Amino acid sequence: MTTGTGAGTTLVVGATGTTGSRVTAQLATAGHRVRAASRRGTPVPQAEPVRFDWYDPATHTDALTGVDRVYLVPPVGDPDPAAVMLPFLRQARAAGVNRAVLLSSSAVPEGGPAVGVVHRELPGLFDAWAVLRPSWFMQNFTGTHMHALGIRATGTIHTAAGKGRVGFVDAEDIAAVAVRALTDVRSPDSDLVLTGPQALSHDDIAAVVTEVTGRPVVHRHLTHEQQCDRLAPLVGREFGELLADMDLAIADGAEDRTTDVVQRLTGRPPHDFRTVLIRESAALG
Incomplete structure (x- = not known):
């Protein structure tokens, strides 16, 4: 692909989050103009902060002023994000936005549950678009995700995934793909499944964390019912x-x-898990 001129302004929704912060930083470092949207309008280096709340339409117009492309992180934990996202996207189109890059998940196909509904509608709303469908984040084990919290608190990862393997992906790699999808002259106009270089089980993850950090970590295998009961009070x-x-x-x-x-x-x-863990292991304490 050919890299664009970066003449436009990109609105990054969720600019303080796991992928949004990295998209903002990479765009700004490359010389692109960025409007960094978050619920508090938190200042972000090399970007224009703006307050944005999916559930407060009064914040949407200001966020879209002068913007021609958007990076979209759906509202976290909402089982029906289309209810708030689609009205905003129609407003964005009317305001002059011509390119949208949506963060979805490898587990959610077009037309599937939750953000899958937004995925289905996106090509009809924008001339240039991409849906990023990353596998599970490597940062789930180093950031603020419940897996990382469990590692810090008890040295335990809880899942009902058994010995199933996942192509865990680095959020830095997701952001790098997002930047290309937002700024290349030719947009992908497709959905993109992003993974790391190898598929690992949660047992594998626990072993690598143990080896790299010296902190004993185990993967506790739960039943589906046990995992539902465990997650219900949290989410x-x-x-x-x-x-x-x-x-x-x-x-x-x-x-x-x-x-x-x-x-x-x-x-x-793409970066492998061991490399990412070494880079970010300080976050685990």
């Missing part, structure tokens, strides 16, 4: 059941794959 029963269902899909092999998308769009191979 609500409906979303907890959805996450537990995704664990079962992993156990059945749904995520046991790797793709060449990171290499193809960025020109370099």
Whole structure:
């Protein structure tokens, strides 16, 4: 692909989150103008902060002023994000946005549950678009995800995924693909399944974390019902059941794959888990 001129302004929704912060930083470093949207309008280096709340339409107009492309992180934990996202996307189109890159998930196909509904509608709303469908984040084990919290608190990762393997992917690689999808002259106009270089089980992950950090970590195998009961107080029963269902899909092999998308769009191979863990191990204390 040919890199664009960067003449436009990109609105990054979720600019303080796991992928949004990295998309913002990489765009700004490359010289692109960025409007960094978050619920508090938090200042972000080399970007224009703006307050944005999916559930507060009064924040949407200002966020879209002067913008011609958007990076979209759906509202976290909402089982029906289309209800708030589609009205915003129609407003964005009317305001002059012509390119949209949506963060979805490898576990959610076009037309599937939750963000899958937004995925289905996106090509009809924008001339240039991409849907990023990354596998599970490597940062789930180093950041603020419940897996990382469990590692810090008890040295335990809890899943109902059994011995199923996942092509865990680095959020830096997701951001690098997003930047290309947002700024290349020719947009992907497709959905892109992003993975790391190898598929690993949660037992494998626990072993690598133990080796790299010196902190004993184990993977506790739960039943679907046990995982639902564990997640319900944390994220609500409906979303907890959805996450537990995704664990079962992993156990059945749904995520046991790797793709060449990171290499193809960025020109370099994706980062492996050990490399990312060494880079970010300080976050585990």
